[in-house]
Amino acid sequence: MGSPNRLCSISLAAPFIFAVLLLNADLGSCDCFKRIFTFGDSITDAGNFAYTGRNNKNPGPPSVPPYGETYFHRPTGRASDGRLIVDFYAQSLGLPLLPPSLPKENTGQFPAGANFALYGATALNPNFFKRYNFGVPFTWSLDDQLATFKKVLARIAPGDAATKSLLSESLIVFGEIGGNDYNFWFFAGHGGDTHTPEQYMPDVIARIGDGVQEVINLGAKTVLVPGNFPIGCVPAYLSGNKSNKSADYDQYHCLKRFNNFSQMHNQLLKQEVGKLKSLNADVKIIYADYYGAFMEFVKNPSRYGIDDPLVACCGGNGPYGTGHTCNQTARICPDPSRFASWDQVHMTEKAYSVIANGVLNGPYADTPLLDVC
Numbered sequence: 001m002g003s004p005n006r007l008c009s010i011s012l013a014a015p016f017i018f019a020v021l022l023l024n025a026d027l028g029s030c031d032c033f034k035r036i037f038t039f040g041d042s043i044t045d046a047g048n049f050a051y052t053g054r055n056n057k058n059p060g061p062p063s064v065p066p067y068g069e070t071y072f073h074r075p076t077g078r079a080s081d082g083r084l085i086v087d088f089y090a091q092s093l094g095l096p097l098l099p100p101s102l103p104k105e106n107t108g109q110f111p112a113g114a115n116f117a118l119y120g121a122t123a124l125n126p127n128f129f130k131r132y133n134f135g136v137p138f139t140w141s142l143d144d145q146l147a148t149f150k151k152v153l154a155r156i157a158p159g160d161a162a163t164k165s166l167l168s169e170s171l172i173v174f175g176e177i178g179g180n181d182y183n184f185w186f187f188a189g190h191g192g193d194t195h196t197p198e199q200y201m202p203d204v205i206a207r208i209g210d211g212v213q214e215v216i217n218l219g220a221k222t223v224l225v226p227g228n229f230p231i232g233c234v235p236a237y238l239s240g241n242k243s244n245k246s247a248d249y250d251q252y253h254c255l256k257r258f259n260n261f262s263q264m265h266n267q268l269l270k271q272e273v274g275k276l277k278s279l280n281a282d283v284k285i286i287y288a289d290y291y292g293a294f295m296e297f298v299k300n301p302s303r304y305g306i307d308d309p310l311v312a313c314c315g316g317n318g319p320y321g322t323g324h325t326c327n328q329t330a331r332i333c334p335d336p337s338r339f340a341s342w343d344q345v346h347m348t349e350k351a352y353s354v355i356a357n358g359v360l361n362g363p364y365a366d367t368p369l370l371d372v373c
Contacts, residue, residue, distance in 0.1 A: 032093050032373035033222070035113030035166075038086050038173035039145045039211070041180050042079040042119040042346060046087070047100035049119030050077030061325065061343065062119065066314060066332050070349050079119060081313070081336040082349030085226075085290075086115065086173055088356035089369065093171070101148060109156055113170060116145040123178040123207045124200070132196060136184045142177055142211050153218065164219030171369075172215050172223045176290060178204045178265065179228050183345075186231075186258075191241045194261050201265055209272040216280050222372060224359070225273050226288040227266035232258030233298050235312045235320035235344040252298050253310060266291055284372060288365045293358030297340050297351060304354055306340050313339035313348060320344070 038044055042062070050063040061067060062079040071082030077100065078084055087097050090112075098115040099108070108114065120138035129136055157166040181204045182197045190196065212223055231237050232255035241255055250256050266289075273287045297304045313333040316323025324330045326343035333339055340351040347355075358364030362371070 032370075033095070033171040034169040035111065036086070036090055036093070036095060036098055036171045036173060037113050037149065037167075037215075038098060038115050038117055039142065039149070040086075040117035040173070040175045040177045041121045042117075043176045043179070044084060044086050044115065044117035044173070045077065045079065045100070045119045045121075046084065046098060046115040046117070047077030048102045048115070048117065050075070051100060051102045052118075061327060062346075064327050066326070066328070066330075067343075070336055077119075079346040080342050080349055080352065083352060085352045085356045085359075086117075088353055089171075089173065089360065092356070092360050092370065093373075101152065105148060105152060106155075108152075110152065114152065116149050117177075118145060120180060121145065121177065122181045122184070123204045123211075124181055128200070128203065132200070134185060134188070136180070142207060146211060146214055149215075150218070160219075167215070167219035168221045170220065170222075172220045174212050174215070174223055174225050175208065176226045176228060177211075178208055178269075179231075182231075182261070182265075186237070187240070191237075194257060197261070198264065201268065204265070205268045205272050208269065209276060212273075212276055212285070213279075216276075216283050220283065222284045222286070224286045224288055224365075224369065225269070226290045226359075227269050228262045228291065229294045230254060230259045230291050230298070231262050232256060232260075233294070233310060235310060235315070235322050235341050238310060239318055239320045239322040239344070252295075254298065262291060284367070286365050286367050286369065286372070288359045288369075290355055290359075290364070293355040293364040294351070296358060296364075297354050301340070304350065305338060306350065307338045309340040309351075311339065312341040312344040314343045 053059055062077055063075050065075060067075040069081050090097055095112045098113050101114040101116045118140050122136055122141045125141050125143050126136045126139055153163050157163045185197050212225060237258050248256060270287055273285055277285050297306050298309045301309045310320055312321030313336045314326035314330050315321045316331060322344050336348045337350045339348050342348045360369045362368035
C-alpha cells in the first residue's frame with residue numbers, strides 16, 4: 001500500500017477504501033503523540049480481563065478461540081475476531097498496539113502508553129447499583145482503572161512536573177465507558193424497563209465527566225471521549241427484545257426505544273463535554289460519535305462489504321446469529337469481514353475499522369483525530 005506513514009495524513013472520499021487501508025495497516029510514523037493511554041470496557045480491553053483469569057482452568061470469552069482469529073490468529077483477550085478501535089488509532093498514529101496494563105502494572109515503563117480498560121467495567125462503582133436493588137456481575141469500575149493509572153504514573157513519571165510533561169505528549173482515550181451500566185440492567189431481564197436506567201443516566205454521565213477532569217488535572221492536554229453505540233441494532237438486544245409490532249423497529253430493523261436510549265446518553269455526554277471544554281480552554285477535548293460511525297454500516301452495509309449488519313458471525317442459529325456463546329463449539333461464519341457483529345454484543349475487526357476511520361478522518365468526531373496532528 002506504499003509508505004506506511006500515509007495513514008497519518010490520508011483523506012479519502014471513499015470510506016470503504018480507507019477501512020481497507022486500516023485493516024491492512026502497518027505502523028505509521030505521525031509523531032503526533034508519544035503515547036496513548038486508554039480506559040474503558042470490553043470494547044477497548046486488550047487483555048486485562050484475560051490476565052485476571054489466567055489461572056482459570058476453564059477460561060471463557062474472550063480468552064478462547066475463535067477470538068482473535070482474523071488478525072492475531074490466536075486469542076489475545078480482545079472481544080473481537082481481530083483489532084479494536086483503539087488498535088486502529090494507535091497504528092494510524094504511528095504507535096504500536098497498546099499493551100494491557102495489569103500484567104506489568106508494577107514493572108512496565110509503557111513507553112508508547114498502556115491500555116487500562118477492563119472487560120465488564122462500569123462507569124459507576126458497583127456499590128452504586130444497590131440503591132436500585134440491582135447487582136452487576138463484576139466488581140471493577142472506572143474508579144479502579146483511574147487508581148491503577150495514577151499508580152503507574154507515580155512510578156514512571158514521579159512528581160507533578162514529570163507527570164504533566166508525560167501526559168502533555170499523550171493522547172487519552174476515555175472510553176467507551178458507561179455502556180455496561182445499562183447492559184447489565186437490560187441483560188438481567190429488565191429489557192422492558194428503560195425508566196430505571198434513565199434515572200441513573202445522569203450519574204453515569206457525571207462520573208465520566210469527573211474522570212475526564214481527573215486526567216486533565218493530572219496534565220492531559222488531548223482527551224478523546226467516545227459516545228455509546230446504537231444498542232437497538234446489536235444482535236443480543238434484538239434477540240432478547242423481539243417484538244411483533246413493526247412500529248417498534250426503525251427502517252433499518254433496529255429497535256427504536258433502545259436507540260433512543262443510546263441517543264439520550266450521547267446527548268447528555270455531549271453536553272458534559274461542552275462543559276469540560278469551557279472549564280479547560282487549554283485542553284483539546286474531542287467528542288467521538290461512535291453512534292453515527294456505527295450507523296454507517298447499518299445504513300449502507302454493501303458499501304463496506306457487509307452482508308447483514310444485524311447478524312452475528314459467531315453464535316447460534318437464531319435470526320440474529322444468536323443462541324450460543326461464542327466459543328470453540330459455536331457456529332462461526334466463514335468470513336468475519338462480511339459481518340459487523342462478532343459475538344452478538346461486540347463487533348468484528350471490519351466494523352471497528354469503519355468506526356475508527358470515522359473518528360480519525362471524520363466526520364464522526366467534532367475534531368477528526370488526525371487533524372489534531
